[in-house]
Amino acid sequence: MATRTWQTAWNCFREARPVVQCAFLLRYLAGALLGGPGGSLHPGRIALGAFGWFLATTAIYLFNGVADLPEDIRNGSTRPIADGRLAVETALASTGLLAAAGLVCSFALGFASGALAMVYVILGYAYSGPPFPLKKTYWSCTVTGLAGGMITYLAGFLAGGHRPDSSLLVFAGMMTLWMGGVGAVAKEFPDIEGDRSAGRRTWPIVFGVPRATRLLRLLAAGVVLVFGTLVELYTTRLLWCVVTVLVGAIAIGVTSKGLTRGESAARRRPYIAFMWTQHATHLVLGITVLATPLG
Template identity: 35%
Template sequence: MVTLSGVRARRWGLPFSLVRLCLSEARPVVQIIFLLRFASGSALGSGMTASVLLGAFAWECAVVFVYLLNGVTDVVEDAVNASRRPIARGALPRGFARGFAFLAGGLALLAGLAMGAEFFAAIAAFMLLGYLYSAPPYQLKRHPAGAAVVVTLGGLLTYWGGLASGDGTTGGLLTNWGDGTPGDPLLAAGVLAVAMSLWMGLVGTPTKDFSDTAGDAAAGRRSAADLFGASAVRRGVGLTAIALGGAYLYAASALAPMLVPAAAVTLAGAIVLAVLAVSPLSRGSRKAARLPYRVFMATQYGTHLVVALTL
């Protein structure tokens, strides 16, 4: 005898499991770091107001849209790279994932409308960039410069969204950036946003390619290593990471002293990443080649957690 609860389990078990797989495909580790970026912008702006919760929900829905759509369009390279993500291993149908992505995107835009014009502009621009990055015929991910620009702008928009949500619906961020003196929280927000967005675009984007060259080639993507050579790119990424970490620490000490501990974490992570990038430890297997990217991601987490502790 089949009970009513059993019927419900059969009816709803599959969709619920697919929703869970969609969230897994959208990369929880990425969703969390975007939430930390957003929260940092909010905290350095007008503080953690009630509107921040709605704004954070909207932004996370937008992140799910962007990264789930990316998973749908990355199926060739993910399969070649032996990725264990749900779509690549055949556990999540692409059609369901695509539909869920646009559902999340719709929720993001609806919640964004309730946040005011400035926040809505930021979240709509973020989602548009994500679409242009992944979806044909644009697929800016196929070109190193296009990928770096999209990732950097996506970071800047996330901090902007956090600031705008903390400011409620007044839309004051476009005209009010504090007094501009060292220690001003809004100036600190600008320093953090620029430094960590460049960290994403100029360090994270090429570093991620270290482990994905085979899949990128199969999908027709031109990585920086293809254009300039793997060794040159590894050295360039290492130098860029250290230069960016040093510049962030200098800007923090001059303009935003509250960010000095976080900037020190970034510089320390940059040095480790640079050493690994040119070291034999990050060559050979895909797991080894992914080490610099893991350091990149850990540095982001460490930086933002120190920002939270400092505030």
């Protein structure tokens, strides 16, 4: 019985995409670190809030896995729901439990933190669920990504319990654009066939792969340019974060060359570059904060 429970929990975690869970956790912690410079952080609050956010994010992406089942099967996904290791009914029940537990943890920090978590969960449902799944169109998908990223940074900041500063505003704003802009385009390239069969209107489907690729490169370059300018003007301690994003933008430019509809593995490379850049930039931020408190 215990073995089966752990196996179900593991399959739920796998379905919820660990690499994405890590990204949201890093965003939350970044908001907390930048909101609490010096030695005045509240580790207990941050740990409880981060755990609650992790549970809520897992619930959101687990529900998304259920909603994406037809597309995942069409795209040959090996995720637990698509390949039959995790039953849809079990996933839905787990989604409810995870969301409830995440909200309890968030409300334990205060009404504002709980309210943000509730908005976050509702947004996650609206992305995948009826009556109008926001994932259906490129513009609503992008707006959802932007909102989810900024809400996560804000929730982390509230857990830190301190006033905002230029570093928080610049980093959170630019990395939200990286997620909601660059990521929203890059993630659609590998799944064109399944998305088309499900009636989704993603960036590559609406504008074609060549134009969507050019847009991806333009967005990546734009984030680097604006990020670098703001850091130069307001918070030079984030310089190495800009350098990391610059390297990532170059990687996206290289990996997005020659994308075609018939090469699924190649079409996934820009998204991998985007995601690793996101992780690396947040880790660089953490090192920077530990080495030199931001203010």
